[in-house]
Amino acid sequence: MPEINIRDALQMGHHEALENDPDVLIMGEDIGAYGGAYSVTAGLLDEFGPERVRDTPISEAAFVGAGIGAAVGGLKPIVEYMNLNFALLAFDQMINIGASLRYMSGGQVSVPIVYRAPTGGGIQLAATHSRSYENWLAAIPGMKVVAPSTPADALGLLRSSLLDPDPVLMVEHVLMYQQKGFVPDEHFIVPIGLADIKRPGSDLTIVSYHHAMVTAMEVADKLAARDVSAEVIDLRTLRPLDMPTVITSVKKTNRVLLLEENLKTGGIMGEIAAQIQENAFDFLDGPVVRVGAEDVPHPYNRGLEQSMIPSADKAIAAVSAAYGI
């Protein structure tokens, strides 16, 4: 297969899911006639019809909860949010119902639903459309959260999500739909909960995910020019976290940079930093370095927004300050 982008990989995943499993249906705002805000579902309505590709009213709580109910009733719904920021209107559904039913029913009820949502800043949509709340949902027992940064991971994780008997949220960074990459021709999946060592190295571990992976690779390139060998880990899943991969790497390199585009306060990297110091404290040559977005609402202005989102230079400066490299 020639290189394809993340949008195409996701569309392929939806198409094959609809084709292979009659219980799969997709619902969300403008996913049918319009083709999806980011065109992931374009063309599916024509091919599979309105029973299976369902445009919904702009009622996040209702259609997300209906997706949960459909899953409980034996279907395999994929519910697309137009933007993860709109999921705030349905947090009650996702948390109090979707993520809690199995536990509260003593294991009687399964909720095999897949939520998908564009997320992230960088395209000047200001505070209501740019935040990344996946770390909030990754804090909820009962939820699984995946965040692919390559087309192969997008397809492989979507396949795994559809096979999963529990609720899975897939977040898709708005800047990455055009990201190209190699996707194997033969069938494959990417297991939920498995990080990927994107680049091996010996002097510094960089842990990141999603669009911050682009920055992470840039950091690794720039450090390589200074003869610093960075190992770059793409988390790919935010819950459950693949901490063994992270800890093994940190024990090898003795230095770590945690890089995310979430607000630094409350970001997922705070949790990872805590687990590193719990499990690899004696292996560290210095403090855990954590770089995230500035703690401000996303601004509209391009220059301001770019200053808010972490850059490679900012991350390198933080690494140099901590480790003298």
Added chain:
Amino acid sequence: MQAEAIDISFKTELLSLYQQMYLIREFEERSGEMYTRGHIRGFLHLYSGQEAIAVGAISTLEDRDYVVTHYRDHGHALARGMDPKHAMAELFGKATGSSKGKGGSMHLFQASRNFYGGHAIVAGHLPLAAGLALAARYKNTGGVALVFLGDGSVNEGEFHETMNLAAVWNLPLVFLLENNLYGMGTAVGRAHARGGDFDMAGAPYGIACAVVDGMDVLAVREVARAAIEKTRAGNGPAYIEAKTFRFRGHSLADPVNYRSHEEEMEWRKKDPISLLGDRLLQQDLTTELELLEIRETQDDVVREAIRFAEESPEPTEDELFTDIYA
């Protein structure tokens, strides 16, 4: 001969309604005692007074139909056939409870009977019911979903969103609003633009509306049956307001200082259990002795449920970490 056969089956059915309502009342009142004695903790919301609604409506359902309800849910669970032992053990938080002690009073479930909760965020369960209705139609099971909601739900966004979605998608879903006149301690008229007039709450969405005396189990059954038949036939969702009253406080933590004793006494005159019992006696369909026997049998059932709950083990420590994921 045939007429007599019909009579006998009709009588059996009516006595079954009586028996179910009495079971729920006894279950609730004894639960209240167990709460006072500290065997049941958390919040306990009793259904006493509202029995005719759950019993009347659920009696018209088939096994393939779904039931979803609010947190005042013991009555619905029992009417749907949950074993009182498992319900009581759940209230006690025991390992033998319907949710192994992980859900409690507000979160009863029995998937094997298509009873999907027991939900404690007001109106939060309505979309779930819409999704179950969607699944039933998508899979062509011929089933419908019946969702019970309280009067407070009408002021939540999820009520309006779900009504609209159910109408747009023509779902086989019946909304049954139990208007007990108070959302916790707030009289419905103080919190609703139309002064607590819920009779036409489905109308803005083109949903057929009906109102019924929620103290009269036969009336509830008739209205529910019509709504369920209509929605099962593919005519879209239906809405029913049942007017009722809870004889007890919002929960057992409620001192009930926002309504008068007189109001409660007026409603207690319409007690759904004695209403049906009296009617059966008047029509010579039963005797005082037969009703007494039913009540005594149900007293035993509840006594046995309490004994079962008391004697059941606490969940083991490892249960803390099970049932989070498959």
